[in-house]
Amino acid sequence: MKLYTYFRSSAAYRVRIALNLKGLSHELVPVNLLKSEQQGEDYLNKNVQGLLPALETEQGVLAQSLAILEWFEDTNQGQPLLPSDPWQKAQVRNFCYAVACDIHPIDNLRVLKYLSTELGVDDEQKNTWYRHWVIEGFKKLEPMLGEGPFCFGDKPTLADICLVPQVFNALRFKVDMSAFPKISRVYEHCNTIQAFIDAAPENQPDAQ
Template identity: 50%
Template sequence: MKLYTFFRSSAAFRMRIALNCKGLAYEPLPVSLPEDEHKLARYLTVHPQGLVPALEDGGKIYVQSLAMMEYLEETRPQPPLLPANAEDRAYVRAVAQIIACEIHPLNNLRTLRYVKKNYGLDEEGVNVWYRHWIAEGLNGLEVFIASSKKHGKYCYRDQITIADCCLVPQVFNAQRYRCDLAPFPTIMAIFEECMKLDAFIDAQPSKQPDAA
């Protein structure tokens, strides 16, 4: 199994966590986003969108982190990253999608590059953009998780799920941009519990071979 990855990509971070939680060995294949390696022809044959991550398994390529985590769940169901019943699976998927589909796209590298170039923003202007959308997104997520009555140590009771795989990288990014996370005590409590686990510790950006 091979994972095309970039150490600071939150989507790739999600996949590293999921693979670690499943106890699956993989070969990391770094793709440098700052150096535009994702736009090179050799990578576009792997992932036509030119995005990371991409997962190679059994000679086939899988893309989009949520789809890849679902693929792992279907092909390697133990230990599970989704709850046993449909209602709780819907809740976990909702948390994951709030992060991956609502929060993350407004703050990923290509979006930040675009607003900086086309709207004349300096570095602080980009940071203001980032912090605004992080605050708005995490505020809704905090209310959703806290009011669900389904969270425990983690997003779903005391079971690690794909929701946690998505939440931790998003908090890492928010910390990197010095966002105020004090208004989100439920999210931060879950983050701190997750970061006690080797699967999360070993997946973090600073532990990756391309972080040097």
């Protein structure tokens, strides 16, 4: 498998973590978002959406990080990242969607670029926008978590895979995490696990 990735892409980061946790053999193919390589003809021929990540498999190319993660689960590849109990599984998915659908889309690179280039928002205003929506999202996530080292249960799930990249970028934009001790605890614990460490942005071949 080939994963088309960018070192600071939250969505690609999710898939890198999952590939590592599941022990799946893969090749990383960097696509530079800052240079708009995702809009180039070669990449669009693989992923018409022009977004990252994309996973190239023997069956074809699959885009959208959550679809990729669910495909890993549906094809029983590597260790399970969803609970077997249907209710617990739904709780994990609920948490994932809160990150991937409610927080990430309004804070991703193309939105921030639009704010700067089309609406004339300066860097301070753009960063204020980012922090506001992350904080509002984290306020909803914090009560969903218990006291354990992971989001749910005693093993990493798709919830942890979605949370860690979002916290990484929150810290990069200097979000004050003092109001979110449970989120911070999960983030810190996950980053003691080699699969998470190896997937971290600073450890990628295209890290800048």
